[in-house]
Amino acid sequence: MHYAKPLAKLVSEFEKLPGIGPKSAQRLAFHILRINEDEARELANAVMDVKQYIKLCPVCFNYTDQPRCEICSDAKRDRSVLCVVSEPRDVVAMEKTNEFRGMYHVLGGVISPMDGIGPEMLKIRELLARMTDGEVKEIILATNPTIEGDTTAMYIAGLLKPLGVKVSRIAHGMPVGGDMDYADQATLIQALQWRREI
Amino acid sequence: MRTYCADSIVLRRIDLGEKDRIITIYAREQGKLSAVAKGARRPGSKLAGASEPLTYARLFLSTGRDIDVLTQAEIRESFTGIKQNISTVAYGIYLLELLSSFVDERQPNPELFDTLLSSLYVLESGADPEITARYFELQLLIDLGYEPHFDRCLRCDKPIGREKVAFSPALGGIVCPECGVPPADAIWVPGAATTYARALRNIEPQKIKDLKFPPAALRDLGLMLKWHIRYRLEYDLRSTDFIDMVAKFDDNGDLAQMR
Ligand SMILES: [Zn+2]
Ligand SMILES: [Zn+2]
Numbered sequence: 001m002h003y004a005k006p007l008a009k010l011v012s013e014f015e016k017l018p019g020i021g022p023k024s025a026q027r028l029a030f031h032i033l034r035i036n037e038d039e040a041r042e043l044a045n046a047v048m049d050v051k052q053y054i055k056l057c058p059v060c061f062n063y064t065d066q067p068r069c070e071i072c073s074d075a076k077r078d079r080s081v082l083c084v085v086s087e088p089r090d091v092v093a094m095e096k097t098n099e100f101r102g103m104y105h106v107l108g109g110v111i112s113p114m115d116g117i118g119p120e121m122l123k124i125r126e127l128l129a130r131m132t133d134g135e136v137k138e139i140i141l142a143t144n145p146t147i148e149g150d151t152t153a154m155y156i157a158g159l160l161k162p163l164g165v166k167v168s169r170i171a172h173g174m175p176v177g178g179d180m181d182y183a184d185q186a187t188l189i190q191a192l193q194w195r196r197e198i
Numbered sequence: 199m200r201t202y203c204a205d206s207i208v209l210r211r212i213d214l215g216e217k218d219r220i221i222t223i224y225a226r227e228q229g230k231l232s233a234v235a236k237g238a239r240r241p242g243s244k245l246a247g248a249s250e251p252l253t254y255a256r257l258f259l260s261t262g263r264d265i266d267v268l269t270q271a272e273i274r275e276s277f278t279g280i281k282q283n284i285s286t287v288a289y290g291i292y293l294l295e296l297l298s299s300f301v302d303e304r305q306p307n308p309e310l311f312d313t314l315l316s317s318l319y320v321l322e323s324g325a326d327p328e329i330t331a332r333y334f335e336l337q338l339l340i341d342l343g344y345e346p347h348f349d350r351c352l353r354c355d356k357p358i359g360r361e362k363v364a365f366s367p368a369l370g371g372i373v374c375p376e377c378g379v380p381p382a383d384a385i386w387v388p389g390a391a392t393t394y395a396r397a398l399r400n401i402e403p404q405k406i407k408d409l410k411f412p413p414a415a416l417r418d419l420g421l422m423l424k425w426h427i428r429y430r431l432e433y434d435l436r437s438t439d440f441i442d443m444v445a446k447f448d449d450n451g452d453l454a455q456m457r
Pocket of ligand 1: 057058059060062070071072073
């Protein structure tokens with residue numbers, strides 16, 4: 001297919017996005033051509049704004065546009081319970097349940113021998129650093145029930161056990177191999193309530 | 199469209215779109231092949247567990263135009279023992295990656311399948327993962343006709359003693375010190391290391407967990423096999439880097455200080 005140069009550039013940029021094939025990229029690019037200039041500018045600004053203002057919270061490593069994220073700055077949350085998740089989107093999924101009132105720690109991935117991702121590439125050191133003041137009494141490991149998620153949970157549990165904190169793993173209700181991001185709220189609430197100590 | 203049943207070990211999976219996965223399996227009767235597991239990432243999917251790597255399952259597939267489709271699965275073994283520990287997981291994944299790198303698609307090899315399966319059970323039983331990996335490497339090389347020769351000098355045919363000898367992947371075995379300059383790719387190892395290779399060649403898998411090798415011999419044997427495998431594959435496997443990384447992370451003491 002032959003496009004005018006700027007259009008070809010836009011199509012190829014869209015194609016780089018996850019889950020976007022050539023067909024979808026073309027559809028999106030033609031959509032941009034049809035919208036008015038203000039709308040287009042707003043889209044471009046939104047893209048630039050997230051790049052400029054969204055940073056990782058220095059405490060929990062969730063995304064935030066503040067010096068410290070909303071959850072970490074909320075005095076009403078229970079600082080004795082820490083829920084460990086792999087990605088920021090898992091925080092969103094957990095928050096939607098309205099069931100969990102503790103704090104989070106985002107690892108930024110999972111241990112994966114297949115992809116060569118080892119423990120030192122994740123925020124595990126930082127998690128252990130959060131344990132030093134003795135405020136945290138319970139850790140809930142909420143990584144996906146996949147081989148990577150289980151390995152990560154097992155590894156972290158091994159590091160935390162000697163510190164004397166209670167370590168539990170969300171287990172039941174979440175089928176093996178499932179993706180936390182796609183679990184419905186009822187499933188997640190169950191998984192949280194039925195967590196078992198490891 | 200034809201449906202068939204495949205006793206398989208899941209080697210790999212990648213996410214596809216929003217809810218699906220593509221799995222690569224090693225099937226006893228069909229060899230290595232890929233299939234799509236539709237909806238396998240959706241909670242409650244019956245295919246989720248069976249599409250996890252390090253799973254032994256009877257899979258039911260139907261032939262598709264581009265790719266076969268996983269329709270049903272009965273899990274035989276999920277190797278939960280291997281999955282208890284980062285180091286055994288690392289070795290388990292290494293066995294899968296090693297096999298996957300050596301075999302072509304749709305080339306059935308029931309014997310090699312059985313070797314992989316029994317090696318995974320050995321790992322599951324709590325045997326030394328490093329010895330288990332050396333056993334599997336050796337058996338895989340033998341099965342595929344790439345067996346390195348550890349018994350005699352390839353040039354003068356003398357049996358290998360305790361003195362330092364040269365192992366050359368290009369020659370496919372040992373050259374003794376009396377036979378002049380070894381090939382450029384050779385590495386020098388104590389001759390004693392070759393006796394451990396011979397021990398692993400003929401052992402029954404269920405006896406591996408009783409084996410204890412001196413750490414230095416195990417390291418030298420590992421080095422020879424790694425060198426030999428690299429020569430055959432012409433690249434390094436990701437999971438070996440991972441094994442090294444985990445070992446280093448555990449040793450470097452940074453985390454120990456925090457504990
Ligand atoms: Zn935070
Ligand atoms: Zn010789």
